[in-house]
Amino acid sequence: MFRPSAARRPSYAVCAGTCAAAIVLLTACDNTSHTATGNRDVRVGATVSAGVAGPQADGARGRAAPAPAVPRVRPREIPALGLRTRAAIPAESRQALVVTGDSYDSSLSTAVLYTRDDPAAGWRAATDRWPAHNALNGWTDEHWEDDLRTPTGVYGLTSAGGLLEPPGTMFPYNQSPDFALSGEGFDGEPLAGSFDYVVAVDYNRIPGASPLDPERPLGKERGGGIWIHVDHGGPTQGCISLPADRMRELLQLLDPAKKPVVVMGDMEGLER
Structure with a gap:
């Protein structure tokens, strides 16, 4: 499970401008802050529970996970009869x-x-x-x-x-x-x-x-x-x-x- 660390400051994005001092923005230019986690970014503020796909799963498109396949139960056959006899x-x-x-x-x-x-x-x-x-x-x-x-x-x-x-x-x-x-x-x-x-x-x-x-x-x-x-x-x-x-x-x-x-x-x- 991925969580933003309390001891870790969120990344800041710097917008191009003429200001002499850096302005700390609460949101990036695209209104999104990110925390890097390994090879994957997890959006700050999104809740991710163990074993449950978050709203940005499947390429952040919100696609629902496919339903698990239900195994097909074969009808019981009469024991000790071969295929020819059953047929x-x-x-x-x-x-x-x-x-x-x-x-x-x-x-x-x-x-x-x-x-x-x-x-x-x-x-x-x-x-x-x-x-x-x-x-x-x-x-x-x-x-x-x-x-x-x-x-x-x-x-x-x-x-x-x-x-x-x-x-x-x-x-x-x-x-x-x-x-x-x-x-x-x-x-x-x-x-x-x-x-x-x-x-x-x-x-x-x-x-x-x-x-x-x-x-x-x-x-x-x-x-x-x-x-x-x-x-x-x-x-x-x-x-x-x-x-x-x-x-x-x-x-x-x-x-x-x-x-x-x-x-x-x-x-x-x-x-x-």
Whole structure:
């Protein structure tokens, strides 16, 4: 901070004239007295506070200092998804169930539902991480009938159904006895109750149709009937399975107005 010194006399300017004696002027010929301070002159009488530009800042033109730049906050992304996978999520989708397989050939997965109610803020987790199963042989980028693999990718979720009454879901829900199931799974576990609640994955099907609809736009050889359903304690033939209480929670949270999708695949594939 610069201040005029009390022990220092202000400079005097001498005006040309015929006077024999020097006349001490309180102001210079341009009505301004200056105190030299290093390489910069500070006008006497101007108040300069530490850290605050005085009225003669910026070349004595009184130009205001530019406002500080406000850093741009980037929207939050879904963790562990690569650029290609993120780009496949439709811009209008505001719910995404992310199912992550342990490895390409594993039948063990986890699932988290994400939502982005505020696009500027980005995605946030709406649930805990749930245990899940996928197909016996793992995953595939090109699904075929009876390959016992779950198709990777991003698919719409547009309809639901089940053997039991809907648990307060907003989804179109088809309750039918045709969802009854019996027999044993690959590990000898009972399959009864597996289709108490299901959400159809829009792979090789007509979006919005009942999960029981047999239409296969890509042909029957490309498989179909890929659902998210109640876990029976072992690998599936191609579906994703979640514990019964998590299926009820999922059906209560999914909102057709938010254009929900499922993002599913092995961990390494989803990171691409």
